[in-house]
Each structure stands twice: as C-alpha cells, then as structure tokens.
Amino acid sequence: MSTAESTTSPNPGLWDRIGTVFTVRPLTVGLALFWVWVLARWTTDFVLAGVSGFDRGTPFIPAAPFLTTADAVASLATPLGAAGAPLVWVADTLRFTADATAYLPALAHGIWTTILLTVFSVCLGFTLALPLSVVRVYGGRWARWLALSYTELIRGTPLLAQLFVLYFATSLTQVLRGVPGVGVGFVPAQAFWVAVISFTLNSAAYQSEYLRASLESVDGGQLTAARAIGLSKLEGIRYVVVPQGLRLALPSWTNELVYLIKYSSLASFITVQELYGRTSTIANETYQYTELFVLVAILYLALVVSASALMDRVESHAATAGVGHTRQ
Amino acid sequence: MTQPLLSIDDLHKSYGSEEVLEGVGLEMDQGDVTVLIGPSGSGKSTLLRCVNRLTEINSGRIALDGQDVTGAETDVNELRKQVGMVFQDFNLFAHLTALENVTLGPKKVLGMDAADAEAAGRNHLEQVGLLEQADSYPAELSGGQKQRVGIARALAMDPELLLFDEPTSALDPELVGEVVEVMRDLADEGITMLVVSHEMDFARSAASDIVFLDDGEIVEHGPPEQLFQNPTADRTEQFLSRLHAHEETA
Amino acid sequence: MAAILLQAADWLFVIDNMGLLLGGTVVTIALTVASILLGFVVGFPAGAIEVYGSDRARRVVEQIGVVLRGTPLLVIIMILYFGLSISSSAFVTATIALGLRSAAYQSQIFRGALQSVDDGQLEAARAVAMSRFEAIRHVVVPQALRRSVPGFQNEFTIVLKDTSIAIVIGIGELLTTGQNLYEGGQSTAALEIFLAVSLVYFVLTFATNRSLDRLSDYYAVPEGTT
Structure with missing residues (x-):
C-alpha cells in the first residue's frame, strides 16, 4: 500500500539536479556553442597562430554590427523619453557585446588556465589523497593521527590563507623560478x-x-574474504576494497571538481591570470564591472555545468551492478 | 430507525486506470465494530483512508452523522477531529515522547491548554497500559507499545469513529496480543471502530460485522458467526480457508 | 629555511600586533554570524519551497540556487559591490554575498532533511486534524532541523573560511589584517603572520564544530526506525 520511500544516493545529488532543472534544450545548445567557441579559440591562438598567418587573439565576431544596431536602437529610444528605458538598456547591452568581442579571446585563454589549474590539482590531489585515506582507515595509531592532523588542519583553514602562506611566506616562488x-x-x-x-x-x-568515507562504507567482510583467499592485507585493500571504494566516491569528485573550478579564481590573488584574473584586469581598465562579471559568471556556470555533466557520464559508465551510483 | 453514524454509498476510487473501489456501500451505527477482510490489493485500506479523506474519492457519497464527508466545502480538519486513525506503521512523531505524541493534537488542534491536555493524555496512556512509558521516545518503545501509543493518540481527540489500518501486521507475533487486547477493551466500551485486520481472534470476539472485500467490491457482509461459519459466496469461503491454513502454519 | 624564517623577532612582531589581529578576528566572526543568519532566513524557506512549493515556485528557486552555487564567491562579491553597488558598506555587501550564497547551500541541506522525514509523519499529523501547514510546522520541521545539524555544521565552517575572500573589497577581517601587517609592517614576518592567522581560523572552525556538536547532543532525540 505505502509507496517505498525514495532512496537518496550517498551524495544528496546536488549536481544531479542541475540536469533536472536544465534539461531544457536551450542549455544544451548553449553549452555546445560555448565549447565550439572555446575549442576554436584555443586552436587558433595556441596551434594555428604559430604555424600560419593567423593572428593571435583576433576576434571571431565583428563588433561593428552590434554597434550599428545599438545606435539604431538608441535613436529609437531618444524620442520616447523615460518610456524608452528598456530600449536604452538593449542598446547598452549591444554596446557591451561589441566591446566583449574584443575581450573574449583573453577570456578563452583564462578558461584554459582555469581548467589546467583544476585538472592538475584534482589529479595530483588524488595521488596524495589515496594513501592518506588508506592510512586513515587501515594505518597504525601514529600514522592515523598524522593523516588526521593534516586533513583537519587543511580543512580548518581558508584556502586563501594557505595560498598566502605558500606564496608570500615561503621561498617556493624563487625555487620554482629556478626550475628549468x-x-x-x-x-x-x-x-x-x-x-x-x-x-x-x-x-x-x-x-x-x-575516500575515507567510501572505504569505510565498503563492507568489512570484503577484506576478510580477500584475506581468506590468501591475499595479504595490502593486496586485499588494493584489489578488493579500493576498487569498490573509488566507485562509491565518484559522486564526491563532481563536488570536488566544481569546488576547484570556482575556488581556482583565488589564484588571481597571487597574479595568476586565470578566468577571474583576466576578467578583473579588463574590468579595472574599462570599469564595465557589472557586464564583465555577469559575463564571467555565465562562463563559470558553463564550466561547472559541463563538469557535472561529464562526471554524470563517468559515473554511469563506471557503475557496476550493486556497487556505486545507480540511477533511480 | 435512527440515522447511521457512517454511511458509504456507491463509492468509486481509481488510481490512474486501475479501479480500486468499484461501487462500495456500507453502513455503521454508533457502537458498531466492523472488520474489513480481504486479499491484499482488494481496496480495504483505500476504503478506510477515504473515510478520513487521506485519500480523495472519485465518486459516491460518504456521510458521517448525516454530514457529507467528501464535499468540496467540507472542512477536512473538522472531519478528522471526529475520525481518529491508527496506522499500520504506527507513524508516531519521532521527535516527541509518548505523552507529547498523545497531547500534540489536543493542544494544537483542539486548543486545549497544556495542563488539561497532559492530564487527559495520561488518562489515555493509562487506558492502553502505558502510563509508565509516558516520557519515552518512540525509538525506545517496542512495536506493541508504539501501536498502543498510536491508539492513545487517536483516542485523545475524542473521536466518534476510530479507523484501524492493519494495526497488528507490522508487529512480531508475540506483540500482537497486547494490541488486540486494547482494541477489544475499546470495543467493549462501545467505541465505534472500522478495522482492517486479519486478526481472526479479534474479529470473532469483538466484531459486530465482518465485511469481505475482493477486487474493489463487497462480496459478503454479515455478523461474524454467520460469515465465518456459513459463508454464502465461494470467494469468501476460498479466502477464509486460505487464511485458516495460513494461521495454522504460522 | 624554516629556521631562518621562524625567528623570535618576527614572533614578537606578531605578539605586539595581537590587538589588531584580535580586531580582525572579531570582524571575521561578525561577518560569519551575519552571513549564516541571512543564509538561514533565506535558505530555510527556499528549501521548504523546493519540497512543498508549487511547480513554478520550485523551478524558480532551484534555478536561482544553481546560479548561486555555480558562481565563484569572488564573482558574486564583485557584481554586488562594484557592479550593482548595492551598498557603499563593504561589510554589508560581503554579508549579502556570503549570505545569499550560503542560502543556496542551506536550502539544499534543509531540502534533504525535510525529504528525509517519513511521509507517514505528515499523514499521521493530518489524521489528528492538523492542517498541512500545522503538520509541517509541528511535526516535520522539528525533525528536519535536527537532521540538518551535520550539514549546517559543515556550512558554518565553509562560510567562516570564505569570509577571507572578502579581502578583495578590503574589509578589515582577519586575513586582511594579516595582509596589512605583512605589507605595511614587517615583511620578514610573513610566515609568522600567516601561520598565526591560520591558527586563529583553525581554532574558530574547531570551536564552532565542537559547540554545534554540543548543541546537537542537547537537542538529540532517540531516533530509531519510525
């Protein structure tokens, strides 16, 4: 009689919901256009520019049509007086679009840097996280305590403060500058x-x-069974527990990826010209704060939505019956 | 004849294309204890839930004390003050003690002041033999105790009619007795009860009427002796023999 | 390297400026509390709308939430401060930015908690004649609030840490104070200053977590299967 309670996935499915909110076509089309533009921009500026007669950073979209349309709209608005306000707004937006054609190549370059920052950090972070989590779950008392202290100290302090410590307070910059x-x-x-x-x-x-949470949620009997067929403890962890734990942890990577895409903007504080840094440089020169930051918000949203869509694909690909994320 | 307390006439209910109730009619007088039996999916619980409008009907008429239950202008909350319900899964409010479970309705709905509600609540807990557990939370009670609190919670609203939706089927067998005993006491006190249950013990000893429902229709309706000893319909007989076989193996 | 940088004179400099750092800490705490409160006031109803609202209301709330959760806080602050200029006060602007963003996350916490309360609870409350609103208010919400404590704890520390991003509009919070001491004071003391600042953040997040644990224990109700 009573309907079964809807079961929630281990992760409350925050980013799954983007899918349900925005399954509308316009978004898919918008994302496709976004990536076509980004890829075309990178190809022209990074690959072709060095080879043939292409100019680096030449806008794909001409500014002139937007300017003429803007002037036409503005001239319509003038006789209307106050009632023409919406038209004035349209004209202003068109003028900004004309300006934006000149900014977009720089922003595409910023997107490249943002993606590099995110991907490098997630991947390198994972190589550190895996041993850390295994130590947290299976390590001896001291090793466990050390791993716990590290994670708690990092998670208990702001990323920006950590960035400042490394950048201003250590000689890391000089050391890195010396690396060939x-x-x-x-x-x-x-x-x-x-x-x-x-x-x-x-x-x-x-x-x-x-990872720790995922490893802990793998049934204890799994390791016992692994030991029973003659695997060592480490082998049991390596071949039986970790593969299951990684699948369980997949939804959290979506969160981590999204987190890094957004928080990589903090790199602008130490002069890195990623997406936010480039936007803020242009904004400080042109004073078009609202327009530019709304534009960059849309670009970040495109990145975040793309990342979660990509991770959804990975999740359904990696799901095996009974282990990991199964769709309701 | 006086007016019946509850009268149901030509009730139809369907979920999508699936018709669950196909023209059910039933009357109950003050003090009646009517037990609904029938195979699962026969529409017993749906019928019960239509009476306090947890489920809305498609067509037909339900009247309580001559008042239309299902009309658009009927205030469901006024209706539910007069019709209590006991659930299969207890549905005790998990964040409240047994006593608070019992007094929440009187305080928030009937506007009773806290002291009165508490005194009355203790009486109702005593009635179901749980005064000592007044301050326990649902998670600290056994299934049988939970269901008795559920009954006290329904009694606390002083309803004219009590609905029981399979009150013992979520219980371990050894806990069924204590709940059935409470229900039998209520029947003896003359409380009008409409019960969905296959608890034959209760049906034989406390029911005034047995209604056999199958495929959304009332197949047979009569006093327990008649319906259990001499069922007129084949379907009733088949169902009862299956039920007996099950009871003996259990 | 550490031996050269962790010098006694630099620690003395930090200790001498304890008053300034303490002032920054107070601003950080004020900013955190104000933002969390704003986040709650907006986020709780938003979460309720996502569960109980009409289709249209739900859609609107969800879309605003996705935008706020998908945009870097830095961008939100810049739009509000330099773009829309909603307030000339940097503190007020930062509170609104942090608060609205937190509301978007808090709504998800409350949505999940409200949905986790068994439907039978609502039904039983309706069966004792409570209106839908009364049933939600007296039966579902008290249980959902208790279940949202762990998520809320997490959100509290996130907001606390993210107040540091308000450095971009020059509020005298903790990290800004540290930055000023380093740039305007003693540049050799960089490591000492930023470690001291980090330590304060750590103590604050730790203390927050512990006190919310206490609060949660205090209001805990034995919860079994219902």
Missing part, C-alpha cells in the same frame, strides 16, 4: 605552479575525506 622550463613557451610561470601546489595540498585533504 618554468614560464617558457607553453609552460606557465611560477605563480601558476604555486597555485597548483596549494590547491593540490588542499584538495588532497578534502578528497582523502571522501
């Missing part, structure tokens, strides 16, 4: 790497918490 290749050609300069190190250390702490 840093800042040469495609390799970003030292501030970028300070940010990567800082985000990696931070992300490792958060990821190890997700």
Whole structure:
C-alpha cells in the first residue's frame, strides 16, 4: 500500500539536479556553442597562430554590427523619453557585446588556465589523497593521527590563507623560478605552479575525506574474504576494497571538481591570470564591472555545468551492478 | 430507525486506470465494530483512508452523522477531529515522547491548554497500559507499545469513529496480543471502530460485522458467526480457508 | 629555511600586533554570524519551497540556487559591490554575498532533511486534524532541523573560511589584517603572520564544530526506525 520511500544516493545529488532543472534544450545548445567557441579559440591562438598567418587573439565576431544596431536602437529610444528605458538598456547591452568581442579571446585563454589549474590539482590531489585515506582507515595509531592532523588542519583553514602562506611566506616562488622550463613557451610561470601546489595540498585533504568515507562504507567482510583467499592485507585493500571504494566516491569528485573550478579564481590573488584574473584586469581598465562579471559568471556556470555533466557520464559508465551510483 | 453514524454509498476510487473501489456501500451505527477482510490489493485500506479523506474519492457519497464527508466545502480538519486513525506503521512523531505524541493534537488542534491536555493524555496512556512509558521516545518503545501509543493518540481527540489500518501486521507475533487486547477493551466500551485486520481472534470476539472485500467490491457482509461459519459466496469461503491454513502454519 | 624564517623577532612582531589581529578576528566572526543568519532566513524557506512549493515556485528557486552555487564567491562579491553597488558598506555587501550564497547551500541541506522525514509523519499529523501547514510546522520541521545539524555544521565552517575572500573589497577581517601587517609592517614576518592567522581560523572552525556538536547532543532525540 505505502509507496517505498525514495532512496537518496550517498551524495544528496546536488549536481544531479542541475540536469533536472536544465534539461531544457536551450542549455544544451548553449553549452555546445560555448565549447565550439572555446575549442576554436584555443586552436587558433595556441596551434594555428604559430604555424600560419593567423593572428593571435583576433576576434571571431565583428563588433561593428552590434554597434550599428545599438545606435539604431538608441535613436529609437531618444524620442520616447523615460518610456524608452528598456530600449536604452538593449542598446547598452549591444554596446557591451561589441566591446566583449574584443575581450573574449583573453577570456578563452583564462578558461584554459582555469581548467589546467583544476585538472592538475584534482589529479595530483588524488595521488596524495589515496594513501592518506588508506592510512586513515587501515594505518597504525601514529600514522592515523598524522593523516588526521593534516586533513583537519587543511580543512580548518581558508584556502586563501594557505595560498598566502605558500606564496608570500615561503621561498617556493624563487625555487620554482629556478626550475628549468618554468614560464617558457607553453609552460606557465611560477605563480601558476604555486597555485597548483596549494590547491593540490588542499584538495588532497578534502578528497582523502571522501575516500575515507567510501572505504569505510565498503563492507568489512570484503577484506576478510580477500584475506581468506590468501591475499595479504595490502593486496586485499588494493584489489578488493579500493576498487569498490573509488566507485562509491565518484559522486564526491563532481563536488570536488566544481569546488576547484570556482575556488581556482583565488589564484588571481597571487597574479595568476586565470578566468577571474583576466576578467578583473579588463574590468579595472574599462570599469564595465557589472557586464564583465555577469559575463564571467555565465562562463563559470558553463564550466561547472559541463563538469557535472561529464562526471554524470563517468559515473554511469563506471557503475557496476550493486556497487556505486545507480540511477533511480 | 435512527440515522447511521457512517454511511458509504456507491463509492468509486481509481488510481490512474486501475479501479480500486468499484461501487462500495456500507453502513455503521454508533457502537458498531466492523472488520474489513480481504486479499491484499482488494481496496480495504483505500476504503478506510477515504473515510478520513487521506485519500480523495472519485465518486459516491460518504456521510458521517448525516454530514457529507467528501464535499468540496467540507472542512477536512473538522472531519478528522471526529475520525481518529491508527496506522499500520504506527507513524508516531519521532521527535516527541509518548505523552507529547498523545497531547500534540489536543493542544494544537483542539486548543486545549497544556495542563488539561497532559492530564487527559495520561488518562489515555493509562487506558492502553502505558502510563509508565509516558516520557519515552518512540525509538525506545517496542512495536506493541508504539501501536498502543498510536491508539492513545487517536483516542485523545475524542473521536466518534476510530479507523484501524492493519494495526497488528507490522508487529512480531508475540506483540500482537497486547494490541488486540486494547482494541477489544475499546470495543467493549462501545467505541465505534472500522478495522482492517486479519486478526481472526479479534474479529470473532469483538466484531459486530465482518465485511469481505475482493477486487474493489463487497462480496459478503454479515455478523461474524454467520460469515465465518456459513459463508454464502465461494470467494469468501476460498479466502477464509486460505487464511485458516495460513494461521495454522504460522 | 624554516629556521631562518621562524625567528623570535618576527614572533614578537606578531605578539605586539595581537590587538589588531584580535580586531580582525572579531570582524571575521561578525561577518560569519551575519552571513549564516541571512543564509538561514533565506535558505530555510527556499528549501521548504523546493519540497512543498508549487511547480513554478520550485523551478524558480532551484534555478536561482544553481546560479548561486555555480558562481565563484569572488564573482558574486564583485557584481554586488562594484557592479550593482548595492551598498557603499563593504561589510554589508560581503554579508549579502556570503549570505545569499550560503542560502543556496542551506536550502539544499534543509531540502534533504525535510525529504528525509517519513511521509507517514505528515499523514499521521493530518489524521489528528492538523492542517498541512500545522503538520509541517509541528511535526516535520522539528525533525528536519535536527537532521540538518551535520550539514549546517559543515556550512558554518565553509562560510567562516570564505569570509577571507572578502579581502578583495578590503574589509578589515582577519586575513586582511594579516595582509596589512605583512605589507605595511614587517615583511620578514610573513610566515609568522600567516601561520598565526591560520591558527586563529583553525581554532574558530574547531570551536564552532565542537559547540554545534554540543548543541546537537542537547537537542538529540532517540531516533530509531519510525
């Protein structure tokens, strides 16, 4: 008689919901256009510009049509007086669009840096997080205590403070500047790497918490069974517990990825010209704060929504019957 | 003849294309104890839930004390003050003690002041033999105790009619007795009860009427002796023999 | 390296400026509390709308939530302060930015908690003649609030840490105070200053978690299966 209670996935499915909120077509089309533009921009500026006669950063979209339309709309608005306010707004938006055509190549470059920061930090963070979490669950008393102290200290302090410690208070920058290749050609300069190190250390702490929870939720009988077929404890962890735990932890990576996409904007405080940094540089020159920051908010949303859509794909691909995220 | 307390006439209810109740009619007088039996999916619980409008009907008429129950202008909350309900899964308010479970309705709905509600609540808990557990939370009670609190909670509203939706089917067998005993006491006190239950013990000893419902229709309706000893319909007989077989193996 | 940087003179500098750092700490706490309160006042009804609201209301609330959760706090602050100029006070602007963003997350916490309360609870409350609103208010909400404590705890520490981002509009909170001491004071003391600042944040998050644990124990109700 009574209907079964809806079961919730281990993660409350925050980003699943984006799917349900925005399954509408316009968003899919918008995202597709966004990525076509981004990829075209990168190809022209990073690959073709060096090879043939392409100019780096030349706008794809001409500004002139927007300006003429803006003038036409504005001239319609003038005789209307106060009633023409909506038209004035349209004209202003069109004028900003004309300006934006010149900013967009720089923003595409910023998106590249933001993605690099995020991907490097998540991946490097994972390589630290996995041993940390295994130590948290299976380690001896002292090892466990050390791992716990690390995660609690990182999670208990602001990312920005950690960034400042590494950037202003250590000689990491000078050390990195001395590393051959840093800042040469495609390799970003030292501030970028300070940010990567800082985000990696931070992300490792958060990821190890997700992993720990997942490892702990793998049934204890699994390790016992692994030992029973003659695997060592480490082998049992490696071949039986971790593969299951990783699948269980997948939904948390969506959160971690989204977190880093947004919080990588803090790298702008240490001069890294990622998406936010570039926007803020342009805004300080042009004073078009509202328009530019609304534009960059939309770009961040596009990145965040893309990341969660991508992770949804990964999750359904990685799900095996009974283990991990199964869709309701 | 005086007016019946509850009268149900040509009741239809369907979920989507599935018709659950296909023209059910039933009358109950003050003090009647009517037990609804029938296979699962026969519409017993739905019928019960239509009476206090936890489920809305498609067509037909339900009247309580001559007042239309299902009309659009009927205040459901006024109706539910007169019709108490005891649930299969108890549904005790998890954040409140046994006593608070019993007094919440009187305080918030009937506007009783706290002291009066508490005194009355203690009486009702005593009536179901649980005065000592007044300050326990639901998680600290056994299933049988939970259901007795559920009954006290319904009694506290001083209803004219009590609905029981399979009150013992979520209980371990050894806990059924204490709940049935409380229900039998209520029947003896003359409280009008409409009960969905396969507890034959209760049906035989306390019911004034047995109604056999199958496929959304009332197949047979009569006093317990007649319906259990000499069922007129084949379907009733088949169902009863299955039920007996089950009782013996259990 | 550490031996050179962790010098006694630099620690003395930090200790000398304890008063300033304490002032920054007070601003950080005030900003956190104000933002969490704003987040609650907006986020709780938003979560309730997501569970009980009409389709249209729910859609609107969800979409605003997605935008607020998908945008970096830095961008939200900049739009509100330099773009829309909603207030000339940096403190007020930061409170609104942090508060609205927190509301978007708090709504998710409360939505989950409200949904986790068994439907039978609402039904039983309706059966004792409570109106839908009364049933939600007296039966569902008290249980949901208790269940949202762990999520709320997490959110509290996130807001506390993220007040540091208000440095971008120059509020005299803790990290800004540290930055000023470093830039305007003794640059050799950078490590000492930022470690001291981090320590204060750590103590604050730790203390917050512990007190919310206490609060949660105090209001705890034995909860079994209902």
